[in-house]
Amino acid sequence: MNVSDEDLALAAAQGDRQAFSSLIDRQYDRMFGLCFRLTGNRAEAEDLCQDICAALPAKLGSYRRQAKVSTWLYRVTVNAAHDRRRRRATFTKASDGWGDWEISRQAEMAETQGQVAWLHTAMARLPDDLRDTLALVLDDMTHAEAADILGVSEGTISWRMSEVKKRLRAIKEEEEAV
DSSP states (O other): OOOOHHHHHHHHHTTOHHHHHHHHHHHHHHHHHHHHHHHSOHHHHHHHHHHHHHHHHHHGGGOOSSSOHHHHHHHHHHHHHHHHHHHHHHHHHHHTTHHHHHHHHHHHHHHHHHHHHHHHHHHHTSOHHHHHHHHHHHTTOOHHHHHHHHTSOHHHHHHHHHHHHHHHHHHHHHHHHO
């Protein structure tokens, strides 16, 4: 018994899996050939053809037998290729510049890590009272909170931070002079 592609498409639209399988068997090579011509790449054509086959059961509901199934499938395939190109163009446009951004971000992170490493080394050269004060302030404590923890006045914390800045500046200048 020779069933037409159009009858298979209508049956597949009604959920007949055997009809869908037969329709795909008959049309797949033609669809793949068109996908390959549209994409120019075998892997891309395979992906596109798979996407079309996955979406085809839902799309078959729109088939109305106004054209041959092969003509209708060509239209579905061309539309899918256009959609894929639009998505790729949108993705490319959206991702354009991300490489530069990532390189810049990595450079900033490396610079920050270098600064943190320098600060830890420089802190080791400070007297204990100044190092303790700086450690607390770097942990986002207010001068009042640091003063309470260290048992000194808030003014002493402010003076120590001023002294820390002077000494760190001197350490930096000393290193740059070498």
